[in-house]
């Protein structure tokens with residue numbers, strides 16, 4: 452069976468069900484599989500499979516303590532008509548690339564793919580492990596995870612869901628999506644701080660053993676819906692595998708011929724899933740990691756130095772406004788494994804780097820790891836160019852991108868200018884353009900309007916692109932969550948929420 456261990460070492464070796472329930476290891480490390488499994492079928496055997504079939508195969512490979520029936524139940528429950536497209540993740544060609552559209556779920560961002568299935572994985576895992584407690588999902592969000600987690604967990608028996616988002620740093624649409632959330636087990640707070648503050652606060656609640664004891668007396672267990680949870684990450688591997696199969700079907704690549712992957716990156720979860728797909732056997736040549744003005748990752752891939760001591764910018768691609776990219780820790784673990792082939796040595800290396808990060812806000816990886824990182828290329832783009840890119844793509848190819856996807860497209864265009872590389876390229880299209888309507892409208896020359904909802908109508912009128920149906924009544928819905936708190940008040944907010 453595939454066992455899960457902490458990136459920061461220790462003796463703990465647990466099942467995937469246990470790792471999904473716990474979310475974060477008690478030494479603050481992230482759970483990783485001891486080995487990344489290989490695909491159980493050849494790529495030829497997989498061509499033609501539906502998204503759900505691919506998802507099942509991937510989940511079964513990583514979560515092999517779940518039975519086939521359990522995983523089928525999870526997959527069938529997650530990927531149903533909640534998604535507006537039957538193929539779940541349509542692949543669209545525009546310009547010289549393919550976009551894999553990950554935003555046709557309920558909240559119009561890619562987080563829906565994993566967060567539609569996580570509640571089923573979590574409740575199934577609880578049953579498997581014989582845990583008869585209530586699970587409280589704590590979530591820090593830069594805007595998109597929060598809503599997708601609320602949507603996934605609302606009214607799920609045996610769970611409470613608490614979301615913290617940065618006050619005044621998400622789009623109006625994103626904020627309303629969260630603050631109008633219904634469901635008796637949902638709790639939403641704006642914190643006076645940025646996403647990193649929210650994430651730090653959540654991690655510190657997680658690793659506070661006194662707090663855990665206090666909750667345990669009330670028969671409550673904490674878990675996470677952030678991409679630090681392995682149950683969030685693994686479902687995302689499926690769409691990179693699926694994308695390659697589709698390219699083969701369309702004859703855009705020949706069997707064995709590699710593709711490049713471009714991902715607009717924040718917490719490094721989405722691009723890490725692509726790396727897992729490669730480790731499973733999908734031929735991926737280069738991982739292009741696209742950042743906005745908060746270009747800590749782009750600098751990292753250039754220099755091997757991760758340095759979070761820098762100004763934080765609020766940009767027009769807010770879901771990537773992050774300086775501490777949690778899932779990079781998992782990549783570092785796997786790269787160390789490639790070098791040392793030894794769990795203990797690899798986790799020691801990771802623990803040392805993370806200690807540096809906590810103490811000095813920065814670290815530098817070794818020469819060996821810099822070599823291993825070679826398949827990753829970073830790049831960044833500022834807010835003005837992001838808008839220009841939306842405009843030129845729309846004008847030239849009639850394809851409307853959101854700001855995050857535009858960051859990815861622009862970074863890829865820059866890469867192409869400098870590198871002679873004709874491999875087929877798939878860009879992760881992470882949000883609907885309607886999720887960031889003010890920026891998108893501005894990019895395509897729509898005049899300034901009073902509120903985001905007017906932009907929705909106007910973008911629709913000008914482009915004909917369908918508005919996500921979940922946005923239809925957003926404006927009329929009552930605001931149910933109004934709390935704005937200091938970041939130091941997060942533990943109390945959790946206590947209060949769990950009283951009710």
Ligand SMILES: *Cc1c(COP(=O)(O)O)cnc(C)c1O
Pocket residue numbers: 560561562595596678715716717718719720721722770771855881882
């Ligand atoms: C979350 C998010 C990202 C960043 O994804 P990570 O997995 O955190 O790297 C990019 N774009 C959008 C629209 C998002 O919601």
